[in-house]
Amino acid sequence: MKRRVARSNLGNIVKFFVDTAEIKEILELAETGLLDGVTTNPSLIAKSGRDFIEVISEICAATPGPVSAEVSATDTDGMIAEGTKLAALADNVVVKLPLTMDGLRACSHFTKVGVKTNVTLCFTANQALLAAKVGATYISPFVGRLDDINLDGMDLIAQIRRIYDNFGFDTQILSASIRSANHVTEAALAGSDVATIPPSVIHQLIAHPLTTSGLDKFVADWKLTGQSIL
Ligand code: E4P
Numbered sequence: 001m002k003r004r005v006a007r008s009n010l011g012n013i014v015k016f017f018v019d020t021a022e023i024k025e026i027l028e029l030a031e032t033g034l035l036d037g038v039t040t041n042p043s044l045i046a047k048s049g050r051d052f053i054e055v056i057s058e059i060c061a062a063t064p065g066p067v068s069a070e071v072s073a074t075d076t077d078g079m080i081a082e083g084t085k086l087a088a089l090a091d092n093v094v095v096k097l098p099l100t101m102d103g104l105r106a107c108s109h110f111t112k113v114g115v116k117t118n119v120t121l122c123f124t125a126n127q128a129l130l131a132a133k134v135g136a137t138y139i140s141p142f143v144g145r146l147d148d149i150n151l152d153g154m155d156l157i158a159q160i161r162r163i164y165d166n167f168g169f170d171t172q173i174l175s176a177s178i179r180s181a182n183h184v185t186e187a188a189l190a191g192s193d194v195a196t197i198p199p200s201v202i203h204q205l206i207a208h209p210l211t212t213s214g215l216d217k218f219v220a221d222w223k224l225t226g227q228s229i230l
Helices: 023-030 042-048 052-062 076-087 101-113 125-133 143-148 153-167 181-189 199-206 209-225
Strands: 015-019 037-039 067-070 093-098 117-122 138-141 172-175 194-197
Touching (some): 042 052, 076 093, 101 125, 117 125, 153 172, 181 199
16 A cells, blocks of 8 residues: 655745856846755855855845755764854755765754755665655755766656655755756656756756747847837
8 A cells, every 4th residue: 555645845836946156147047036046065165266154145145045055074063063153144044964974963953953954965765765864854866976977867866756755754855966958857757846957057948949039030020010019
């Protein structure tokens, strides 16, 4: 017999987070109304060349959605100290923790004190199960990095979806390491709650050559009418 199938997010739309630490890109996307949140990581912060605390504070002020800020410590006490400082920066900070024994312990602590967490660097369904058991708000399976080593990142999303639904876990699946527009479609089909997407891929989602050529023709034909709507 099938176990409990109770998805708290059933009926919700798939959420789009942007995977960047560049404030200009975030502001531009926020204006479209498409942006539900932001994820950053130490590599993106290094690429921005900016002060981490300043960048996170700015991003949090620019968007009301959840903003993942990753700890740099690798031991539980260090992660708790850093995560507590990050969480105090703004109400929408989500503390991002690596999927290690220390990270899971820190996640358990933040669950108890009511701080939202994103457990990152997830590459197996078992890791996702552990994160859900310690109350992670989000689990970040890295789709693209699995594809890079000739595994199927989307299979992992589908497996986690089934496991979470079987047991009614509330942890949201945040498909990460998204590299293409196709990844976004597949993540949505597999039942991912969120996809965190690089800005370049968000632009790919919007653009289609038939949209461009179709609009060019409409604009040209409209000119021929000599009319003006306003
Ligand atoms: C998201 O949280 C991750 O930091 C990010 O998606 C990793 O993407 P990458 O594998 O392209 O570096």
